[in-house]
Amino acid sequence: MSRSEQPRPPFRADMVGSLLRSEAIKSARQQHHVHEISAEQLRQVENDEIRRVVARQESLGLKAVTDGEFRRAWWHFDFLEQLHGVEGYTPEQGIQFQGRQTPSRGIRVVDRVRFNPEHTMLNDFRFLDEVAQQSVAKMTIPSPSVLHFRVGREQISRDVYPDMDAFFEDLAEAWRQAIHAFHAAGCRYLQLDDTVWAYLCSEKELEAARQRGEEQPEQLQYRYAAVLNRALRDRPEDLHVSLHVCRGNFRSTWISEGGYEPVAETLLGGVNVDAFFLEYDSDRAGGFEPLRFLPRGHQQVVLGLVTTKTGELESKADIRHRFEEAAHHVPMEQLCLSPQCGFASTEEGNLLTEEQQWAKLAMIVELADEIWG
Numbered sequence: 001m002s003r004s005e006q007p008r009p010p011f012r013a014d015m016v017g018s019l020l021r022s023e024a025i026k027s028a029r030q031q032h033h034v035h036e037i038s039a040e041q042l043r044q045v046e047n048d049e050i051r052r053v054v055a056r057q058e059s060l061g062l063k064a065v066t067d068g069e070f071r072r073a074w075w076h077f078d079f080l081e082q083l084h085g086v087e088g089y090t091p092e093q094g095i096q097f098q099g100r101q102t103p104s105r106g107i108r109v110v111d112r113v114r115f116n117p118e119h120t121m122l123n124d125f126r127f128l129d130e131v132a133q134q135s136v137a138k139m140t141i142p143s144p145s146v147l148h149f150r151v152g153r154e155q156i157s158r159d160v161y162p163d164m165d166a167f168f169e170d171l172a173e174a175w176r177q178a179i180h181a182f183h184a185a186g187c188r189y190l191q192l193d194d195t196v197w198a199y200l201c202s203e204k205e206l207e208a209a210r211q212r213g214e215e216q217p218e219q220l221q222y223r224y225a226a227v228l229n230r231a232l233r234d235r236p237e238d239l240h241v242s243l244h245v246c247r248g249n250f251r252s253t254w255i256s257e258g259g260y261e262p263v264a265e266t267l268l269g270g271v272n273v274d275a276f277f278l279e280y281d282s283d284r285a286g287g288f289e290p291l292r293f294l295p296r297g298h299q300q301v302v303l304g305l306v307t308t309k310t311g312e313l314e315s316k317a318d319i320r321h322r323f324e325e326a327a328h329h330v331p332m333e334q335l336c337l338s339p340q341c342g343f344a345s346t347e348e349g350n351l352l353t354e355e356q357q358w359a360k361l362a363m364i365v366e367l368a369d370e371i372w373g
Helices: 023-033 039-060 120-131 144-151 164-184 203-211 217-232 261-270 289-293 316-326 354-372
Strands: 084-089 106-114 139-142 189-194 240-245 275-279 300-306 335-339
Touching: 023 039, 039 120, 039 354, 106 144, 106 164, 120 139, 120 164, 139 144, 139 164, 144 164, 144 189, 144 217, 164 189, 164 217, 203 217, 217 261, 261 289, 300 316, 300 354, 316 335, 316 354, 335 354
Parallel strands: 139 189, 189 240, 240 275, 275 300, 300 335
Antiparallel strands: 084 106
């Protein structure tokens, strides 16, 4: 085994999760939407396409693979809507990105939040685990802070939760149960996807939180760190949990801007995950100085230096140079490489081709082997 091949996740060359939906997936989902095919027929198409993309990921040399989130329309709503106490609805408008708006979809809390032991994504993971014969099956779900920040106080029932302390207690317990349920299903590599930590670095998003009824959004980082640590407090020793921080990813656009400094000490210095996937593909992420808060030891930082928002392939020399910069603040042995986000956080996907997507992942594997091999 070369030095680039870590015995446990994250791997020197890793990926975030979602992949561009194939034409077969898009067509089948549309046919199912208009009742031309059954749910069972749709799932068979999904199964076939997941087998195909898992094989492609393994052929590139990735040690951890995902199902591309092919069974989802959204990276977060599909998971959150299946929790007890959470319901989806159609608001007047979608989520506003830079120059684009998503389709209208929202969630609200109408009862006590609890994990649903019949959650369909448990079976989704089991299928992926069966298919991934030569690699680690990686599962991605939203982080608990996403539920709170996305709905805001105005969409959390005051009859159910007159006291927000009770809400955060239930939130932590729901994710603790989810973590154990995925482990029981065979998962050993779980990723929590979280846009909120980046939003807390943006004054614009902090103001939007105030408008949703949050009186002191600047203090939320401490709440969220506590919720995450409570959810993780008794996770199984053989389960690796990472946290992916994103600034928004829809049709190659974004939401928030600002470096990690406002939350870095709380996040990197205080959240008990095994690895942090951090977006670093543009100036919107700021510099590497906040990495100084990562404790020396086993925790890893996976630098998202390869963008999923465009098809242009990055220069290996440029990425090497950025690793040299990052190494001034955290040892190279605690660093890994990945794209900054998934290629399709929603089913619409980013504005690049499948072959450009695979070329970027192949380059990540090649470069990681050159750097650490």
